[in-house]
Amino acid sequence: MREIYKNVLLKLSLLGLAVAFTLSVQAQNQSISGYVTANGEAIAGATVRSNDGSSSQTNTEGYYSISATANTKSITVSYVGYSSLTKLIAEASGTVLNFDLQSASLDEVVVIGSRSEPRSNLETTAPVDIIDIKALTKDVAQVSLNQLLNYVAPSFNSNTQVISDGTDHIDPASLRGLGPDQVLVLINGKRRHTTSVVNINGTFGKGSVGTDLNAIPTAAIKKIEILRDGAAAQYGSDAIAGVINIILEDNVQELRASATYGGFASKNAEDNFDGQSVQANVNFGLPIGTNGGYINFSGSYDYRQPTNRQKEFTGTIFSDYNNPTLYPNPTGANITDEELDRRGLTRGDFVSRIGQAETRGGALFFNSSVPLSENAEFYAFGGLNYRNGQSAAFRRQPAQITQNISEIYPLGFLPLIVTDNYDQSFAAGIKGKIGEWNTDFSNSYGRNSIDFKTENSLNASMLTSSPTTFDDGGYRFVQNTTNFDINRFFDQSLAGINVAFGLEHRYENYKIVAGEEASYADYGKAIQVGVDGNGDPILIPNLQGNLQTLFAANGSPYASGAQAFGGFRPDNEVNESRSSVAAYTDIEVNFTPRWLLTGALRFENYSDFGSTLNWKVSSRYKIDDVFTVRAAASTGFRAPSLHQRYFNATSSLFIDGEIINSGTFTNDSRPAQLLGIPSLKQETSNSYSAGLTANFGKFKATVDGYYIRIDDRVVYTGNFTGSNAAGASDQDREIYELLRQANASSARFFANAIDTETKGVDIVLTYNETLGKGTLRTDLSGTFVKTNILGNIKASPTLAGKESIYFDQASRIYLESAVPRQKINLSFNYTLDKFNVFLRNVYFGEVEGATNVDADRQTFGAKVITDLSVGYQLTKNLRWTIGANNLFDVYPDKVRDGSSLQGAGYFLYSRTGQQFGFNGRYAFTRLALTL
Numbered sequence: 001m002r003e004i005y006k007n008v009l010l011k012l013s014l015l016g017l018a019v020a021f022t023l024s025v026q027a028q029n030q031s032i033s034g035y036v037t038a039n040g041e042a043i044a045g046a047t048v049r050s051n052d053g054s055s056s057q058t059n060t061e062g063y064y065s066i067s068a069t070a071n072t073k074s075i076t077v078s079y080v081g082y083s084s085l086t087k088l089i090a091e092a093s094g095t096v097l098n099f100d101l102q103s104a105s106l107d108e109v110v111v112i113g114s115r116s117e118p119r120s121n122l123e124t125t126a127p128v129d130i131i132d133i134k135a136l137t138k139d140v141a142q143v144s145l146n147q148l149l150n151y152v153a154p155s156f157n158s159n160t161q162v163i164s165d166g167t168d169h170i171d172p173a174s175l176r177g178l179g180p181d182q183v184l185v186l187i188n189g190k191r192r193h194t195t196s197v198v199n200i201n202g203t204f205g206k207g208s209v210g211t212d213l214n215a216i217p218t219a220a221i222k223k224i225e226i227l228r229d230g231a232a233a234q235y236g237s238d239a240i241a242g243v244i245n246i247i248l249e250d251n252v253q254e255l256r257a258s259a260t261y262g263g264f265a266s267k268n269a270e271d272n273f274d275g276q277s278v279q280a281n282v283n284f285g286l287p288i289g290t291n292g293g294y295i296n297f298s299g300s301y302d303y304r305q306p307t308n309r310q311k312e313f314t315g316t317i318f319s320d321y322n323n324p325t326l327y328p329n330p331t332g333a334n335i336t337d338e339e340l341d342r343r344g345l346t347r348g349d350f351v352s353r354i355g356q357a358e359t360r361g362g363a364l365f366f367n368s369s370v371p372l373s374e375n376a377e378f379y380a381f382g383g384l385n386y387r388n389g390q391s392a393a394f395r396r397q398p399a400q401i402t403q404n405i406s407e408i409y410p411l412g413f414l415p416l417i418v419t420d421n422y423d424q425s426f427a428a429g430i431k432g433k434i435g436e437w438n439t440d441f442s443n444s445y446g447r448n449s450i451d452f453k454t455e456n457s458l459n460a461s462m463l464t465s466s467p468t469t470f471d472d473g474g475y476r477f478v479q480n481t482t483n484f485d486i487n488r489f490f491d492q493s494l495a496g497i498n499v500a501f502g503l504e505h506r507y508e509n510y511k512i513v514a515g516e517e518a519s520y521a522d523y524g525k526a527i528q529v530g531v532d533g534n535g536d537p538i539l540i541p542n543l544q545g546n547l548q549t550l551f552a553a554n555g556s557p558y559a560s561g562a563q564a565f566g567g568f569r570p571d572n573e574v575n576e577s578r579s580s581v582a583a584y585t586d587i588e589v590n591f592t593p594r595w596l597l598t599g600a601l602r603f604e605n606y607s608d609f610g611s612t613l614n615w616k617v618s619s620r621y622k623i624d625d626v627f628t629v630r631a632a633a634s635t636g637f638r639a640p641s642l643h644q645r646y647f648n649a650t651s652s653l654f655i656d657g658e659i660i661n662s663g664t665f666t667n668d669s670r671p672a673q674l675l676g677i678p679s680l681k682q683e684t685s686n687s688y689s690a691g692l693t694a695n696f697g698k699f700k701a702t703v704d705g706y707y708i709r710i711d712d713r714v715v716y717t718g719n720f721t722g723s724n725a726a727g728a729s730d731q732d733r734e735i736y737e738l739l740r741q742a743n744a745s746s747a748r749f750f751a752n753a754i755d756t757e758t759k760g761v762d763i764v765l766t767y768n769e770t771l772g773k774g775t776l777r778t779d780l781s782g783t784f785v786k787t788n789i790l791g792n793i794k795a796s797p798t799l800a801g802k803e804s805i806y807f808d809q810a811s812r813i814y815l816e817s818a819v820p821r822q823k824i825n826l827s828f829n830y831t832l833d834k835f836n837v838f839l840r841n842v843y844f845g846e847v848e849g850a851t852n853v854d855a856d857r858q859t860f861g862a863k864v865i866t867d868l869s870v871g872y873q874l875t876k877n878l879r880w881t882i883g884a885n886n887l888f889d890v891y892p893d894k895v896r897d898g899s900s901l902q903g904a905g906y907f908l909y910s911r912t913g914q915q916f917g918f919n920g921r922y923a924f925t926r927l928a929l930t931l
Helices: 002-024 145-152 336-343 460-465 642-646 670-674 730-741 809-816
Strands: 030-038 047-050 055-057 063-068 074-079 082-088 128-131 156-158 173-175 183-187 221-227 242-248 255-264 274-288 293-304 358-373 376-392 416-434 437-455 470-490 497-513 527-531 537-540 574-590 595-606 610-622 627-638 649-655 658-664 683-695 699-716 746-748 750-771 774-790 822-832 835-844 863-873 878-885 922-930
Touching: 030 074, 047 063, 055 063, 063 074, 128 145, 145 156, 145 173, 145 221, 145 822, 173 183, 274 358, 358 416, 470 642, 497 642, 574 642, 670 730, 699 809, 730 746, 774 809
Parallel strands: 183 242, 658 746
Antiparallel strands: 030 063, 047 055, 047 074, 074 082, 128 221, 156 173, 221 242, 255 274, 255 922, 274 293, 293 358, 358 376, 376 416, 416 437, 437 470, 470 497, 497 574, 527 537, 574 595, 595 610, 610 627, 627 683, 649 658, 683 699, 699 750, 750 774, 774 822, 822 835, 835 863, 863 878, 878 922
16 A cells, blocks of 8 residues: 555656646746725635636735736635625736625535536536535534534434444434435545444444544535535446535635533433533644645644433343342342332433433644646645544343343443544645646545444453453544546637546555454353364363353353444454546536536446446526526446445344344355345436526525435345244254354345435525624525335345345334434524624424334424524624524424333433434533634
C-alpha cells in the first residue's frame, strides 16, 4: 500500500509541474478588482472566482483583486448566508466590478449534479437542497451534523441508536427512506469513505454500511448540497437515493470560535436533567500568496454524557438459585419480590441504561488551495477524528446464573461496550486548463478503524478467574480513489454545450481483527484441536482439567466469551481487498436559454463481481421568468460492500424480548451453501422524477415527485437454526455443529432477497420579507414517501417454506415503516438589529416498531417537535444564543405493556422504530466569537 501512495503522490507532482509549465507560457493577465458589500456593509472573506478557475477572497474592507485573461467571461462571488452573484466582465467599469449580495434564499448556486458552470438550484434538472451550515449553527440546538440535517432536511433521516453495539456510536443516516448505503457522500466533490461498522443489531438500516457524517466537524463546513435524485451514472456506486456534497470552509482573515453547553431538561431525565454535553469549535484561515491562495483550519471538541429512560426492570431478578441457604433444593423459581424486600432494594436498582451513549472526542480538518499559475491550482483537504464511546448493554441479572458469577457480581452487572473510533482522510489534486479544456486530477484516501472493549463484564465459563475487562478486537476499512476529470463548455454552439469525460480507480480493503482469547473462548468445555492416528478426537481439558462440559446449577452450560460483546475469534479475521475502474461521459446541451437537456453514461468494472453500465437523461425547461419544469430518468447500482461480503462474528442480539447469540456467516460459507444462498451481486435501480419550480422574487417554491425501483436489494436475513435431535436431517445436523463451533444458537447471512419500490413527493417553499425594521425568512418543506416490497422473496428451493426467516417481518418493517413516511418542517427566522429569534416546528410522521410477533405490532403516532432560540449580539465580535430543542418535552408513544418491544421493562419507547429519539427537551446556551 505504501508504494501505491508513493506512486500516486509522484503522479500528482508530475502532473502539477506539467500543468504549471503549460500555463506559464500563456498570455499575461490583467486584474479585475472591486468591493463586495451587503446592505451597505463590507463582506470580509467572500470567495471570488472567475469562470476559468482563478480565485481570490475579500479583505476586511470587502476589497478583492483577481487575475483575468482573454478567457475570463464572468466572476462569481459567494459568501455563506448570501445568494451567490455572478457578473459578466463586460459589466465592469474599466477594471472595476463591484458586488452587492442579497440574503440567501432557495435559488442558491449549486455545483452538485453537473460538471458545467454552477447554476441556481431553481434551474437544475433535479432537486438540490442547499444547507447553510455556518448560518444554521448560530441558532439551532443541534451540534452534530446528523442531527442538524435531520431537523432541517425533510428527506434526510438519522437518529441516535440504543443498545446496538457499534451503531450506538455511529448514527445511520438515509435519504428518501432508503438505506444508509444507498446515498453517496462527497467532500468538495470527492468520494468520502464509509465507516468500518456494519449495522446488525436492531436498528433502521440493519445490514447496511453508511458514512459517519458526525466525523466531520460542523466548524469545517461552509455549506451542504443534497442532490435528491439517482446519480450513479454521474458519480458511481451508492448514489441511488441521492448525493450529499459537503463543501468545506475556505474563509480567510477571520477567526470564529464557539462554545455550546446543554442537557436534557426533561420530566423523564434523571433528576430532571441529564445527558449534559459540551462542544467547542474553532475555525480560521490564512491567505497564501496574493493570488487567492488559502489554507483554512477547523477544530472541534465534544463531550456527551449518557441518558437513561428505563425506570424499572419488570422481569425476574432473583431466582431460588441465588439463595441456596433459604432454598436448598432450587428449581429456578422467581423469588424477586422476597429478595428485594430482604435486601432493601427496588426494581429501579436493576435497570439497564436505555438512552444515548456517552461519547467524547475531537477533530482537526483543513482545506487549502494554492494557485500554480493564472489558470491552475493545487488543492488539498482532509482531517482526523477520534471518538471514544461507551454504551451500556442489557443488564445481566443475578437470576441469569449461566451468564453471571455471583462471587464477582452478587447483584448482577451492567456490561459496558467501549469503542475507540479513528477516522482519517486526505485528498489532493491539481485542476486547471489545458488549452480550452478544464482538467482535474485528484487522489482521495480515507480510513476508518474501530476497536471494541467490554468493561464491567465477565466470561462466565472462566468462573471466578474471569477478568472483567476484555479486548474484543475491531474493524478496519480503507478506501483510495483516483480521478481524472476533463470538461469544456462550448459557448458558440446553440446556447452552450458542456462536454465532460472522466476516469476513476478505486481500491478498498476491509479487515476484522481478533480480540484476546478470553473475550471469545469457552473454557467450560473440552476443545477439540485435531484427531489422532486412530481418528479419535484430541481434546484440551476445560478449566477444571477434565473433558466434561462445565454446567451451572440449573443444568445448563456456562456462557462463554465476554458478556454483551463477545470478541472476534481468530477464524473471524479477514483481510480482503477489491478494486474497481470506471469511465464516464456526460453532455449538457442548452438548445436555447430556456431549454437544457443532459445525458450521462458510466461504465464500471469491479474485481469481485463484474461490470455494470448505467445511464441518465434529464431536462429542464423555463416556461417563463417564473416557472420552470424539470424531469429525469436514470439507472443505478450499488455494489455490495466488502463488509457485507466478508463480515462474520457471533453477537448478542435482542430479538422479540430475548437475548440470543447469533452467528453471522459469510455469503460463501458452508452454512450458506447448505441453505442454497447464492453469492452476492450488485443492487440495480431505475429512477424517475419530475418537478416544477417557481420564482416570484421574495417567494420561491419547488415540488418534485419521484419513483425508485431497486432490484436484488441486499438484506440481513433472519435467524436460521440447526438440530441434532433424533430424526434431524443431515443438513440440520451439520448446521447445528457449525453453529456450536461458532458459539452461536442461530445463523444469519447477507443475501439479495427482495425488490422494492419507493414513491414520494418533496416540497420546498421559501419566503423572505421585511417586517418592521427587521427581516423575516420563512421556510416550509416536506417529504411524503412510501417504500414497499415487490413480488415474492427471492429464496432458493432449499429454503421453501422458510421465506419468513430468510426475510422476516421485522426486516420488512425496518425497510417499510421504521422511519417516518412524512416529515414537514416549518421555520421562522427573524432578525432585528442585534436580536435574532428562530422558531421551528417539525412534524414527524408515524412509525412502526420492528417485531416478528404479530400480536406485538404497534404503530407510534405522529408528533410535532418545536425548537426555539433567541440570539443577541453582545458586541461586534461576541454573540450569545439560548434556546431549546423539543421545547414542550414531547416523547414518542409508549410501548404497550407486555409487548416483546418492551422487553421486560427495558424499553418504555420503541428503539426499533424511531422518529426523533426519546430523550425529551434539550436546553442549551452558546457563545460565539468572531474576530
